[in-house]
Amino acid sequence: xxxxxxxxxxxxxxxxxxxxxxMSWAYTASRQRGEESLxxxxxxxxxxxxxxxxxxxxxxxxxxxxxxxxxxxxxSDAFVSTKVGLLVGEQHIVANGRPGYVRRACDASLRRLQTxxxxxxxxxxxxxxxPVEETWGAMADLVTAGKVRSLGLCAVGxxxxxxxxxxxxxxxxxxxxxxxxxxxxSAVEAxxxxxxxxxxxxxxxxxxxxxxxxxxxxxxxxxxLTGTLTxxxxxxxxDVRARHPRFTAExxxxxxxxxxxxxxIARRHGDEVTPAQVALAWVLAQGPQVVPVPGTxxxxxxxxxxxxxxxxxxxxxxxxxxxxxxARGSWx
Numbered sequence: 001x002x003x004x005x006x007x008x009x010x011x012x013x014x015x016x017x018x019x020x021x022x023m024s025w026a027y028t029a030s031r032q033r034g035e036e037s038l039x040x041x042x043x044x045x046x047x048x049x050x051x052x053x054x055x056x057x058x059x060x061x062x063x064x065x066x067x068x069x070x071x072x073x074x075x076s077d078a079f080v081s082t083k084v085g086l087l088v089g090e091q092h093i094v095a096n097g098r099p100g101y102v103r104r105a106c107d108a109s110l111r112r113l114q115t116x117x118x119x120x121x122x123x124x125x126x127x128x129x130x131p132v133e134e135t136w137g138a139m140a141d142l143v144t145a146g147k148v149r150s151l152g153l154c155a156v157g158x159x160x161x162x163x164x165x166x167x168x169x170x171x172x173x174x175x176x177x178x179x180x181x182x183x184x185x186s187a188v189e190a191x192x193x194x195x196x197x198x199x200x201x202x203x204x205x206x207x208x209x210x211x212x213x214x215x216x217x218x219x220x221x222x223x224x225l226t227g228t229l230t231x232x233x234x235x236x237x238x239d240v241r242a243r244h245p246r247f248t249a250e251x252x253x254x255x256x257x258x259x260x261x262x263x264x265i266a267r268r269h270g271d272e273v274t275p276a277q278v279a280l281a282w283v284l285a286q287g288p289q290v291v292p293v294p295g296t297x298x299x300x301x302x303x304x305x306x307x308x309x310x311x312x313x314x315x316x317x318x319x320x321x322x323x324x325x326x327a328r329g330s331w332x
Contacts, residue, residue: 001048006213007186017051019295047306055083097127097135140183155190187213195327219292245329280308
């Protein structure tokens, strides 16, 4: 697989990564099977998808434990990204950016991951009660201590918290400008896909201008862009899509032209090319520092996603994607 570099430290990863969250968090719990997920992670490494993206809050904790079972055997094959800064309660999630907590959380993640170093340690969310510089400084100390190789920041991305007249990622860019004064940012993780392109406005250009890597979260639109979901089929109550404004039966039907467009492009590239691969190839085409991190827990999708790294879209293909209708949600 093609290799891409992340940040000034030129950390190399496979062009397509693996989001491990669905294996134990946020998506249908009844379909979460540990052994199947372990096989999926092994398959990703076999295919060259070296970046494994997890977080301590996924589960909570169980996702890191699962990834750790693979790392115990294949640490040298993997690039490990995990996150800190969010605590999961019974019915709520709260931020914690206190330096002491960051240090303890890192040690706990290292134990669960069965490794002595984390390749990319990301701040999941800034704590509104703690200056982000203090949190970032504690994370930088972990680099000095040899427990972490590089630091990243997850985009705020909260649509509901936007002020009138602001762009989606303005808050994230303000945070990045602040923490960059403390210790270099190696990567930013934010949603970017054919149906969620807001990062192209300012966030991705900010990263490109500074040599910062960009991890594309949800590059397949929570599964919608694969073309494998049926409108009206519904989701289990624990699945995040059950409350997502683009996943009501009405909106899934309304957004089918997006999938149809991806399918048209796929057919031009061969009978075995899928809409998901076109969607991932589109993300890859947004810049050499962009690494999509599609989440899955099944081997067959891991393999399909990895093969997208070899798909090159033409200028006509990219123009056709740009002309697709914008995604609609139940707020529209």
